[in-house]
Amino acid sequence: MTGPNQDEASVVPETDPLGQSLRVAADHRRSRRAQRVRKFGLSFAVLLIALGIWWLVTRFALVPALYLPSPAAVWDAFIQANTCRELDSGRSVCGEQNYYMWEHLIASMQRIAVGVGVAIALGPLVGFLMGSIEWLNTALEPYLNFLRSLPPLGYIGLLIVWFGIGNTSKYWLLFLAAFPPIVIATINGVRGVREDSIHAARSMGASRWQVGRYIVLPATLPEVIGGIRIAVGFAWTTVVAAELNAGIPGIGGLAYVSGQQLQTALTIACIIVIGLAAVALDALLKHLGTLLVPWYGRA
């Protein structure tokens, strides 16, 4: 680490302020990178240890393979779910349940996109109104909390009776899971806007409408984005419930069906894929958040 640093120092004279500040910036970047590598190394070590324990447990057959297949078996199940294979009968089969695993994943993501998408379209609006209009909040808050505490598995049957076994009931379920966290986050955001921010705008001549449009709305954005992240997380945890019935194609449906058919390795592969997809999507949303709200935590 010190090698290139010294080289730069010999190229740029100490008295040159621009060179100095460039060097400080380069050092800063380097130390940030080193810190990231350390953090990643720590997480990665945990993964390796977990995999090692898993491998040992299966290697010495401490648990029957039906309950806990080996990492290799899970990997094979994952590969098999994404490729075509010849059966003994000579028939060729592709993926699992007639779909490749990535098709299952995409089907689930599409359902999440619709359910959460509608929640993102409506949630901030409802939250904004509830946060700004006291009587509306008094009127609706208990029902929002009621809805929030219902377990999705509890009412999926009802939704199927109402909307059929197809995608509509799944959209509804995902929407109902994603809607409350977005509304609640938005309400908290609206409530949390500093009084002086509003006073300052009012004494600059802002009408109530202008205060809402130019002050409260942007000030609430960080909380809305936080709410969306929580909602997307909820949607992933709900997607298995949504796909319990007629959930193929669907990664949640595949996880459920494979578990029912004692294909434990495939179930575990599905769970890992769901987890990874959820983490990746959340990282994307987090990144989007820092792009949209660069001031968060700094002002």
Added chain:
Amino acid sequence: MSFTLDEVSQRYITDSGEVVHALADTSLHVPAGQFVCVVGPSGCGKTTLLKILAGFLRPTGGQARVNDSLITGPSWERGVVFQQANLYPWLTVRKNVELGLKFRGVGAAERRETGQRCLDLVGLAGFEDQKTYELSGGMQQRAQIARVLANDPEIILMDEPFGALDALTRERLQMDLLQISRERRKTIFFITHSVEEAVFLGDRVLVMSPRPGRVVLDEPVTISQQYGRVLPGKELRSTPEFVALRDRIADTIYTGQAPA
């Protein structure tokens, strides 16, 4: 624009059910163009008074008027400079400064011109397109002042605007503010903890005392008139009149009573 307080008082009930007399019956007339400084310990009701004048707070007793009309809410004619800069981080420095004009429907070209003039005035030329949270505390405060000046209010209400600034920046902004108030004949209501600042800036100094908040001393500052000219800062501060008045005010704050 002048403002008048007529037996204005303010009580509120705390969460624990206690009644707090934030402001006792207070009557005050501030003519147009006057620079009034208010000093006093924490909890003496200075900020309450400012909030009433700004229209953020309805007094529980009496009437507050601007010229002859009752204050019923905030208005752009009464600009407020807060202790904290309160800039909006989603807007650039320039957009912050132009915001009041935008609220009032002023066209983009005129907004830009006025905004730039005010930014230049407070020494923020070259920082127009910065993010507000990238500015130092002193620069943020200057941006806030530019934002209020851009709106060209008749009355400027200031709540310890220079409290958090370093001595050098504070002195510069004090000079700027004095110049603005003299040139544009603004009516200024200025809260400060610094007696020296109050005597230096004000045409008149009010000393307030807590529990209940009330005005215990109302002194005109006439040093410049006595000398027949506006004294530069350093000279003014070392005149016997300045020192005497400063001590008199400091004593009043300390004892909470007007000197005999």
